Amino acid sequence: MERIFAMTCRRTSAAVLVLLLTSLWLGGASAAENRSVLRDSTYARSVLANNPSSFAWFAFLALCSPLDGSAPKLFETWRPSSEVYLKNGNRPLPWGDTPSIPSQAQAYAMREGIPSSTIWHNLDSYVQVDGLPLKDDFMRNVRYELYMNEDALSYVLEKQVYNANGQAALTANLSFPETAYELKTSWIWIESGDEKAYAELSPHYFIAHAYYETETGYNIGRAALTGMHIISKIQPNWVWVTFENDKNGDYTKASYELPIPPSAVQANQTHQSALKAQGSIFANYRLNGVQLDFNSPKRLANSQIESAFQSDSSCITCHSVAASKAQPSFEWFSVVDADGGGIQYYTGMPPDKKLEGWTRLDFVWSLRRAQWSR
């Protein structure tokens, strides 16, 4: 009886907490107060233990704050991986120093009257981990950008693994701090001047200014956020969360194929309703699920990020094979399970036998972007 009472109290407290925090965020409380899930690991773990979907939503809301139309959103202030793993393996700027955007983007911003405080997104990749692109309905590739928070960046700098030389010199496995976060975002590209696409997408999607490198310079435009992976080190095997836009099936060539668990469905109803009532664009985003362990659940995917292999996708297992070795020549472990003459991806328990002799990178695959000091 006491246990039931305690559990009931906890659930009630959690529900109250959800409502309180949601109203605080939507009410425009300060960023510092609203980001305790991102900063306070103990608090985050307690929310996670109570309801993983709540944790996921708290993190997402914090990252997308302020939730009204004002900018920048918190996640936009985190360090993109393009500014961590630099060409020629140079040391990245420390946290707090803002990398500059290409001069072509600066010139564009001046011409178009875009405030200099605007954060630009470098959507530097368009290939998913299975080697395939995802097309949107405008016949362009969906593009991606990765980010890490301050504590993740600090660890990368401390361990000097921002370049391949540093990773090749590792003598022990990596272990990021419990306050580390990484994000992977997916975007529909909006060509400069394509007001028709903007008009179609802006009622449903968060839109940001963006660019990407081409063979001849940079393409400058805007982009619509279609999905966001969030990973948190509040537990040793990290916590794996993914959100995507409800309209992705209408504007890209992929839609979500896996079932959304009941707890996520309920959390989505709660939070999306509240966001809709406040007119926030983030009402259009939903949680697909949370992975806490290798079989909990066995599969999780984002239609924008694991489009073609959703039924063979396990965020945690695929990231568990993040590893490298220096001999006989430096390389990173393969994400492909080629046993049996096919192409498949690791799900369930990690292939620990295959990883013997490899240096583990603590689930952080962005490290594979590291370049050599030349």
Added chain:
Amino acid sequence: MSVLSRPRLYFTGFIEWDVNTCNNNKYWPQWIPESGELNWDYLGKLDPPVTRENFREQFPIWASKVDPKTKGKGQQEPAEQPGLWNYFGGNGCNFVNNGKKATRIIGGVLNDGTPITADPLINAPVSLVGNPFGGHSAASPGRLVDLSAMSTLTSQIYFDELAIGSPGVKIEGKREYRMHSRFINIARNLTYGLEAGGAAATWQTCIPNAQLTVSNTGDSKLLASFGEAMGHADGLMIRFCTYLTLYFQNGIFNDIEIRPRSFEDLKEPYEAAFKGTGPYFSNPAYSYVAGVIGVWNRNELATAPNDRILFSNTPVPPAVGGCPTPLGPVSARVEYDSGSVGRIVLDLGTTFPESNESGEKADLGSFEIGVSAGSSFTRLASLDFSQYNTAAYEKTSGIVELSPKAPVSKSVIESGSLEIRSGSIVASKEWVTASQTDQRAVYLDEGERATVSVGVRVRGEPPIDGKVLVVRYLQTAATAADEKKVNVIESGAPERYVMFPENSTIRLPVCTLNSQGEPVPISPAAFADVVAADCNANGNCSVTVEAANPGFPYLVFLPGEQLYVPPVISCFPGLLNGNFAAVRVMPFDEGIQQMFVEEWNKSYDPEAAWNFVYGRILYLYDMLYPVMSRYMPLGDRASVEAAVDQFIPLISQDYVTTESTLMMPITRDLSSAKRWVLEAWCKLVKGNYPPVPISGPAPRESSIS
């Protein structure tokens, strides 16, 4: 045993051919398969020319545009473009089961001959399944691959599994042998002939018991019958005929949204895909399928019918008049009862023609099946149109069981040759001695050897003291339109293409036949070095071949007692009887590995490494097989690098050896030397191009002791 014995399952339906067609060299020699390069000499003479500098833009434009010079005289000979009808095909091949069309079990017969038309297995699907790809909910398909893209004779079906049935009533089996096109009937359809539409082929494979899984919780009598029969046999045999191939069927056989109905209709969507304003789309062809599943004994060839076999002798006029038409091959089996004929079983899967595009069988009248010895002909049974018309054909996939008209002793039947007669016309005659091989398509890299096992059968049985001649011939066609004959490779020829390192050879004269059928040496005299192989008690012998020069030699099997070799064998009909193995000796590409090593080691420049790999290897596939642009555009360095984890197994020798349906290139155009270069490049990519030197390949061990 084989599908001519009982029990049997019959299935009908359709097969999809999503084969890439730009490599066919149908009228234009756009690439040189012997070297694995674009034909720069030819392309440079086009207007405007396609050169090494402009090919990425110009080749697709040229390949997409219809060439009016290719228009033939008939309505079914429209003008075509070099990319032909399926420029973006991925070589996928599978039985169609997609809601629009189905390939299903339609009936069967039990061990005791009881025909079954109601059973849990009836209407269950039959599928060819490829290797898994990314956990897709839809299984990846098998693949259709020509050993020689310019040849009509060398098609193969690669697959990973065969699946028959539905959950609870199912047989599934892992592939042991890939399939080869056999008994090709070029003009099976009397009036329809767009592309290969009028042609037919027979396909066969067997799966050993150890690789089969049977599930029969649905209490299928047919499955139970099979289970019992397989207990006395070595596995399962599936044989099917593909015929009446239809083109431009998007929207009819599938839901693909780009729906061209002619070659002209293809030009715009081809160009749109290359410009990025439209998708890369498939435009598969579809063939009708009539098939049968039976049991298999290991001494039977796995991939070729080796019962008694009859081939066309004299064309037969249709009953309603018209041009006489040759019958296609017939597999035959005679079963005995107390020393006398009990039953004659014929596989007419590829025998009788269809009259039109609707698939109606042509009425060629009635036939007598009998045995001929000298000038005597002993009737065994008769066959009329009701037994081979469309309804009959589709009911039992062309398998016909005939009761004898009168007793005929086994000794008469086993000492004569079977014939099918229409009145006084000997429509088909038995090819008493037939030589076939399961190693119908052999790929050899430089320095490699392979063993070709030849099964000689006399009246479907292993002969006593059997022998076969194995003779090297060569196809020299630069385009498919030129494919008409193969020429003997004479003794002392500077290029032998394959050597016989382990078999002794004899020298036979090259002769033509005079009007009396006697061999006459050609002038000037020529000879050929021939393997005269002795068969074991099972009627099998083997020949070892070793790569000598890149090219497409044929190993033709001639009667062991023959004392000459013909200078030329026409492909049609000569090789249609199937007595050959086709060999592809891959390009040697000598020196390319060291060139790559030197290129990398001089500057550790990733861009230079990529330019080497694209400019010398990937460019060919980028141009001929743009299907890759749907997945991993081969001209896009970032895409290929990002997919390196997938690329490595796909190009590996392991995937070639294990015949994975995902192997790249699926057309098997990649030499081992170029594979080494790609793998070395992938190794660099896997480490993000570590600026350290790399080493060349280990010296190849000589295979000649």
